[in-house]
Amino acid sequence: MVRRSIVHGFEAMHVEALVASAFFLLFLVIGGSAQPLVPAIITFGDSSVDVGNNDYLHTIFKANCPPYGRDFKNHVATGRFCNGKLATDITAETLGFTSYAPAYLSPQASGKNLLIGANFASAASGYYDDTANLYHAIPLSQQLYYYKQYQSKLAKVAGYSQASSIISGALYIVSSGSSDFLQNYYINPYLYKMYTPDQFSSILIGIYSKFIKDLYILGARKIGVTSLPPFGCVPAAITLFGHGSNQCVSRLNQDAKNFNWKLNATTISLSMQLPNLTIVVFDIYEPFYDLVTAPSKQGFFEARRGCCGTGTIETTTLLCNRKSIGTCPNATGYVFWDSVHPSEAANQVLANTLITQGINLVI
Numbered sequence: 001m002v003r004r005s006i007v008h009g010f011e012a013m014h015v016e017a018l019v020a021s022a023f024f025l026l027f028l029v030i031g032g033s034a035q036p037l038v039p040a041i042i043t044f045g046d047s048s049v050d051v052g053n054n055d056y057l058h059t060i061f062k063a064n065c066p067p068y069g070r071d072f073k074n075h076v077a078t079g080r081f082c083n084g085k086l087a088t089d090i091t092a093e094t095l096g097f098t099s100y101a102p103a104y105l106s107p108q109a110s111g112k113n114l115l116i117g118a119n120f121a122s123a124a125s126g127y128y129d130d131t132a133n134l135y136h137a138i139p140l141s142q143q144l145y146y147y148k149q150y151q152s153k154l155a156k157v158a159g160y161s162q163a164s165s166i167i168s169g170a171l172y173i174v175s176s177g178s179s180d181f182l183q184n185y186y187i188n189p190y191l192y193k194m195y196t197p198d199q200f201s202s203i204l205i206g207i208y209s210k211f212i213k214d215l216y217i218l219g220a221r222k223i224g225v226t227s228l229p230p231f232g233c234v235p236a237a238i239t240l241f242g243h244g245s246n247q248c249v250s251r252l253n254q255d256a257k258n259f260n261w262k263l264n265a266t267t268i269s270l271s272m273q274l275p276n277l278t279i280v281v282f283d284i285y286e287p288f289y290d291l292v293t294a295p296s297k298q299g300f301f302e303a304r305r306g307c308c309g310t311g312t313i314e315t316t317t318l319l320c321n322r323k324s325i326g327t328c329p330n331a332t333g334y335v336f337w338d339s340v341h342p343s344e345a346a347n348q349v350l351a352n353t354l355i356t357q358g359i360n361l362v363i
């Protein structure tokens with residue numbers, strides 16, 4: 001009953017109280033034991049969760065050079081699109097992991113390292129395979145193919161029976177869709193003429209639904225999928241689509257909301273169709289929107305510009321690099337690290353949301 005009220009009472013209760021109770025529950029469950037709450041974490045998606053797969057691809061969407069990783073352990077630019085940890089890194093720590101599941105294309109993805117899962121995500125990928133193809137990233141269908149390959153490798157390392165309990169006990173995270181709009185639909189005259197945003201959303205949702213069914217057939221039983229963020233509020237979108245305004249682009253946010261509405265409905269339907277599947281939407285839209293529109297409430301002072309990126313040149317690369325001038329000395333007060341991606345400090349806020357909304361995936 002406690003679990004039920006935590007998940008369903010989200011809107012009614014105060015967020016901090018919720019987070020506190022979620023952490024309290026986790027504390028009870030973890031107790032002093034060294035075991036994480038799930039055996040492994042398996043991740044699919046885009047730059048919001050890529051931990052370095054794009055380092056091994058011929059794509060312009062890489063984050064393997066400074067200032068990326070500036071505040072990460074040992075200041076390493078791992079390929080995460082952030083100054084420090086991703087929201088899902090923080091979630092993994094909260095669940096009791098002391099190391100992160102490796103990027104599947106990295107040399108670390110072998111042997112016993114595979115026992116705690118693997119990460120298949122690729123920046124600039126989406127639900128729609130063509131989005132990834134435009135940027136030479138890993139399409140979702142290929143991520144799924146790699147996951148099948150991972151299962152065979154896991155069976156060799158762990159033995160068939162342990163592998164199968166890892167596969168069914170693992171937490172699966174899917175975080176995708178922003179690139180399909182920002183880096184494809186809105187700038188692709190062909191798609192834009194062919195489909196309305198609503199039709200394009202439906203196509204993406206169809207792919208999502210099929211993907212979840214495929215994962216289920218492959219043994220996944222605990223899946224968390226993130227909703228779209230209010231991507232009309234990311235600095236790059238304001239620059240590109242805001243017609244000179246400094247405000248969130250409401251047309252884009254409306255498209256994100258519409259997608260999220262369908263995502264909710266489809267997810268409920270999937271959970272009814274697929275026995276023993278626990279599937280949860282991590283609704284990051286509202287917490288993200290609150291952060292961007294009232295940053296000072298949570299101790300942030302800048303939500304319009306990335307720490308790295310001056311606010312005017314985002315159009316050239318979307319990303320920052322060694323030569324980016326004016327990178328802020330301390331990103332803690334910035335919601336955005338670069339012109340698209342949240343800072344580690346913002347990721348901490350989002351991670352609290354993931355844990356609160358996903359509590360019934362892990363206990």
Ligand SMILES: *[C@@H]1O[C@H](CO)[C@@H](O)[C@H](O)[C@H]1NC(C)=O
Nearest residue numbers: 011257258260261264281283
């Ligand atoms: C999706 O469901 C969540 C949780 O029930 C809710 O908070 C959110 O507003 C819904 N999103 C949309 C766009 O309907």
Ligand SMILES: *[C@@H]1O[C@H](CO)[C@@H](O)[C@H](O)[C@H]1NC(C)=O
Nearest residue numbers: 168219221273274275276277
């Ligand atoms: C669901 O779980 C129960 C209990 O673990 C098991 O007996 C049953 O076979 C499962 N059903 C499916 C379709 O996996």
Ligand SMILES: *[C@@H]1O[C@H](CO)[C@@H](O)[C@H](O)[C@H]1NC(C)=O
Nearest residue numbers: 070071299329330331332333
């Ligand atoms: C950045 O600022 C925060 C709070 O203002 C502070 O706690 C932190 O130590 C600073 N980090 C660095 C690297 O200076």
